[in-house]
Amino acid sequence: MFYQTLRANNWRNIWVVGDLHGCRAQLDAQLLRQGFDRQQDLLLSVGDLIDRGPDSLGCLQLLEEPWFRCVRGNHEQMALDALQGDDPMLWMMNGGDWFWQLSGARLIAARHALKRCADLPLILHLQFEERVIVIAHADYPASAYALGQDVDWHQVVWSRDRLARHQRGRSQPIAGASAFYFGHTPLEQPLNAANQHYIDTGAVFGNRLTLVQLQ
Secondary structure, X not given: OOEEEEEHHHOOOEEEEOOOOOOHHXXXXXXXXXXXXXXXXXXXXXXXXXXXXXXXXXXXXXXXXXXXXXXXXXXXXXXXXXXXXXXXXXXXXXXXXXXXXXXXHHHXXXXXXXXXXXXXXXXXXXXXXXXXXXXXXXXXXXXXXXXXXXXXXXXXXXXXXXXXXXXXXOOOOOEOOOEEEEOOOOOOOOEEEOXXXXXXXXXXXXXOOOEEEXX
């Protein structure tokens, strides 16, 4: 599943959060501060729930929650590749060593949760009355967005090319949607350029976790 559509009017408030990387406690504290209501509100994630931080399993458990939606990040992709028999070293070198230290029920739970990551969309299409907001992990590698359009899916999960252009002062909007939210590259502050928002602020490295209200 590449695209998943959500209708904003199904929820009271909608938030999007940057890369979690196992920082479940920070997320729970932020949601508490914002008065997040699990019955009426929705939390969207730009992916990379796992690796490097203290509670990858706790972050994976978010996938069971009806108030949570997520796109697949490159860390979920590395985990899936490793579990499907590819060389696990790439994942281990990028923070996946937590998985190999599990045993018993925790290992079974982690395997089950990681398999669910194969069903995560690469694009979340959030439909409002008058606008569309797009959530992806790293990029939407086209000059114009269209629901269902075929793009380079590897770049959606991995590319930093567009972000590098923003940082060089060569920003261009992406047509076809009001706003895009990406993670993937840890920044000291969120970067807002043209109609694109980069919200991975490196919570796992001791910085603040970025949470943005969309509705």
